[in-house]
Amino acid sequence: MSSKGNSTNFRAARLSSFGSSLQIESVDLPPLGSRDVSIKVHFAGINFYELMIMDGKYPSLPTLPATLGGELAGVVLETGSDVKTFHKGDRVFSLAQTGKGTTGSYGKIAHVNEQYLYALPKAVSFKTGASIPMxxxxxxxxxxxxxxxxxxxxxxxxxxxxxxxxxxxxxxxxxxxxxxxxxxxxxxxxxxxxxxxxxxxxxxxxxxxxxxxxxxxxxxxxxxxxxxxxxxxxxxxxxxxxxxxxxxxxxxxxxxxxxxxxxxxxxxxxxxxxxxxxxWPLLEHKESCMDIFTNVFELLSTKQFKPLIDKVFPLEKVNDGIARIRQRKNIGKVLIKP
Known part of the structure; x- marks a missing residue:
């Protein structure tokens, strides 16, 4: 484990002002917190509440500029000094609120507080892992x-x-x-x-x-x-x-x-x-959340549930994915692949 900051410069989709589109920018991650986990993002989900944030209409708004998103699947790169559950190389997924417990999932790397992070079963793909949490x-x-x-x-x-x-x-x-x-x-x-x-x-x-x-x-x-x-x-x-x-x-x-x-x-x-x-308040009770995801993965394994994925957009086309949801064209989940 390490508590050293990850100074990696990477690309992310950022919101600079409410009512505007996202811009692809180079970002430096802040130092890794003691309970944070640094993750290489394989896929991230776009959710309707994030569109409301972009419009400035969601009840809880992040400080701008901000990288949106808290739903992802990927691989652990580094862990904070107090993290005991996760290790470098682990497959994980997260469910966190934009601006709380995460640096944002609309980018190639994200820091997520371990409270909002879960182990992704080997049988579940990263694509599926990013499509199901929320x-x-x-x-x-x-x-x-x-x-x-x-x-x-x-x-x-x-x-x-x-x-x-x-x-x-x-x-x-x-x-x-x-x-x-x-x-x-x-x-x-x-x-x-x-x-x-x-x-x-x-x-x-x-x-x-x-x-x-x-x-x-x-x-x-x-x-x-x-x-x-x-x-x-x-x-x-x-x-x-x-x-x-x-x-x-x-x-x-x-x-x-x-x-x-x-x-x-x-x-x-x-x-x-x-x-x-x-x-959001329910995510503070991690054991209950883990029980829910255990049941969901059981439904997945027995083919009683199959995530409906509409389309995957590269990071550079994130605004096209957002437009697809705004226009009600999507059938199922829209994802980003950074």
Whole structure:
């Protein structure tokens, strides 16, 4: 082990001002902290919250200039003086928040605090290792800890061809085989993909109203709605929930935060439940995180789950990958290969 700083000059995608594109720059890593691990990045994931950071709209913003990203897979180059678990040459993956516990994964080298670092099984490729941390952690936690899944229930999963959405469809189908899964997406190609992942009903929202379709096909309502949307659909979602049993599980606000001051009253009228999920505080409980990833790798090994990877972009084309997500063209996870 070593606590010496790694002065390597390397290329990274940096954000200099909110509202701008990323720029590829040469970066000097800061000295390695005592609990930090220096990693050669093989692949890194692009996540929607990082686009919100670029726009200056995420609740927690890093100090600029900054290298974005905290999700990667790679090989340990060096370890800090107090690191006991990892060693040079180890295969690892990380799940950390931009600006906290990492120097950023959108580059060829990253420092990550060992709190947010995990061993990558030999049977799992670096590409897969970078594609699953955030989406599987979110989907698995929501399905098992944030809602109660009825045995013969009906669930609605929005953005079902995206990273978290496609993972929710697969895990729900594998772990709750009697569940009826409704997915929404934005084109016919995505409809076909979401069906293949295990959804029973898939609605192309560019052609049909998901509210009208669900009212027609499920007049008694749905049990659970996994909602990354936020304010725009809150009243529609309340109208779709089954009285006494219905739950909204909110895990994103890409149309804006929910600001409905009457929400509690509306929930009480239908005896409905509102559940929230935010990943970052949960990452401080590493043993629980390790248990989740152990279960995910078991699902991978038994082929009950296969990560959906849309496209891999070289570091120099990172803005093209970001644009692909912004334009809702991706089917699954978008990765960077530094």
């Amino acid at each position: 989406v599987t952690f979110a989907a698995y936690t929501m399905l098992h800890k944030r809602v109660t899944i009825p045995e013969n229930g009906v669930v609605l999963i929005h953005s079902a061809a995206g990273g978290v959405g496609s993972t929710l469809v697969q895990l729900a189908s594998a772990m709750f085989p009697k569940l009826t899964i409704i997915g929404t997406c934005s084109n016919d190609q995505k409809v076909e993909t979401v069906h293949s992942l295990g959804a029973d009903v898939v609605i192309n929202t560019k052609k049909r109203s998901f509210v009208d379709e669900i009212h027609k096909k499920f007049p008694s309502g749905v049990d659970i709605i996994f909602d990354p949307v936020g304010q725009q659909y809150i009243d529609a979602h309340l109208s779709l929930l089954r009285p006494l049993y219905g739950t909204i599980c909110s895990y994103g606000t890409y149309t804006g935060p929910i600001t409905d001051s009457a929400l509690v009253t509306k929930l009480r009228k239908g005896n409905l439940t509102f559940s929230g999920f935010l990943m």
